[in-house]
Amino acid sequence: MELQTERRDGILTIVIRGRLDGYGAGKLSDAVQASLQDDDRSVVFDLAGLNYLSSAGIRVLIAVKKQLKERSGILALAGMQDYPKSVLDMAGVTPIFSIYPGIEEAVAACRRPQDSLSVIGEISRTPVVRNGVAYIAEQVSTKRASLRVAGSLDDVLHARLTEDDIRAIPFSAIRYSLGLGALGGGVADALPLLGEMITLHGSVVWLPTDGNETPDFFTPVKDTGELYVYSGYNVALDGPFHEIVTVDAGDGGSITLSELYRSVFDFARERRCDFSGIVAIAMWAVVDGVCSTGVKKSPIAASAPANGLAINAEENVREWFAEDDEPKYRGDTMVGFGFGIDCSACTGEQIAALIDPAHAGGEQVQIHNHGVVFRGVPWDATLDLSRQIEKIVSDGEFVDMRHLKDSTGIRRAKLGVAYISGIDVELY
Incomplete structure (x- = not known):
């Protein structure tokens, strides 16, 4: 099976050629997940070159359709040949799909619900x-x-931070903020790892300066008062x-x-x-x-x-x-x-x-x-x-x-x- 991904008038379109069998179903599922972006609502499958369809392929079609329904969009099937259409008919699932004679009609149909929900x-x-x-x-x-600024930006820019400059901030005290911070068992643990930090509704995400370039995060279910965010500078x-x-x-x-x-x-x-x-x-x-x-x-x-x-x-x-x-x-x-x-x-x-x-x-x-x-x-x-x-x-x-x-x-x-x-x- 061959797959080609493109965008037509902003609509994700996947051209499928050959056999949508067990092997092809896996490839198609991976292609959809890799290509589907968070502001996509609908997808077009161009099936003019599809000559075989099995139950494995149908399962992928249904899964993608359900995924797009959650986005208030549709999966549009365009240019389907006789054999794949007969397989859908025999499986009893033809009525659940939006089927169009050609790619232009399918793209136009996808744009209508997307425009109405824009x-x-x-x-x-x-x-x-x-x-x-x-x-x-x-x-x-x-x-x-107002903005509440804790710490000295000048001390940060001139690398003058010591343990005395670090503030322990309760999770309940921060809703929206950014700055330089870390999590740990205490100030001594946090100080050498201070990095870029953001808090959003009490969740903390930060980039430890440990050389691994991998962010860490923590989302508390409740603030017990036992854990703190340690910050050298916070707005x-x-x-x-x-x-x-x-x-x-x-x-x-x-x-x-x-x-x-x-x-x-x-x-x-x-x-x-x-x-x-x-x-x-x-x-x-x-x-x-x-x-x-x-x-x-x-x-x-x-x-x-x-x-x-x-x-x-x-x-x-x-x-x-x-x-x-x-x-x-x-x-x-x-x-x-x-x-x-x-x-x-x-x-x-x-x-x-x-x-x-x-x-x-x-x-x-x-x-x-x-x-x-x-x-x-x-x-x-x-x-x-x-x-x-x-x-x-x-x-x-x-x-x-x-x-x-x-x-x-x-x-x-x-x-x-x-x-x-x-x-x-x-x-x-």
Whole structure:
């Protein structure tokens, strides 16, 4: 059997030629799972070249159909020959399938349910479209939101952390945050392994600086008060989201993380007279490629650069940071948290605790985001953001966690946007 995977008008199409027998059924099942992305709803099987079908093949067809039904989509069978059609008839399953004479009709049928369930169709508010990307914002709160900063970014950047600088944070005290942290039996265990960390609804995901480049995570069922997150620097959201913003770049479209923040800032300047220049964003997204960076060593005093410069100085970057500009995880799900600063609207005093002063005079928009990648989570923009993030981190198929570069691509996203009115710094 031969398989060819392609996309027609944004619809995953798999061309099947030859025999869909026991061996071919396994190949087809693997091909579907490898190609199906989290924002795919429907799939077309082009069967014009299929000359044999057995019960093993039928079982795969039924399994894929059930999988797509959970996404409110369909499996469309196109151009079926007489013999395979007779096999379906004799098995008594023909009525459960959507069968079309040709590939064009099948693709058109798949687009109809996908369009009706799109962001634009499901949410009644009129979208704002900019550069081909549609945005829909819904106000959900007017209460104050602030960022709580624990620790010194300057101490991190100059690798001055000691045990006295590490804070033990109860799981119950963190909802959305990011920074540098670790899990362990105590401060002494955590200190040499401090790495990029994110918390989402009490779940902690972090990248230990042990040289293995493998993230670790923990999701407590309840907080017994016996375990802590150890952090040398942490930025947490205090307060609610003010808006839920749905973003859709369309089939084949994409927007970078920095472009996404710029759009949020543009809307804030237009609509909010109280905009201070700082936003915090929690995100559920389908990504078009994750680009990442991150510390390779714990920035403790014993490892400080011999040249006395910051770890992100040009002379030290290669030793201290892992960079990956090759986009990964296209079509997978990502949940994340971060903040953005419009430097043109902020004073240096406001943002000193959040960004490196050496870079404050560079790009107008400065962003800092961590993301956790999961696989096999169907996209549905109608779901509640907070509940979905909590469900994904508890039950999703975990893939990776990274500090996101600004060039990370986003296809579709649901954002919880908090407009920050204050920064509370806790030094210890």
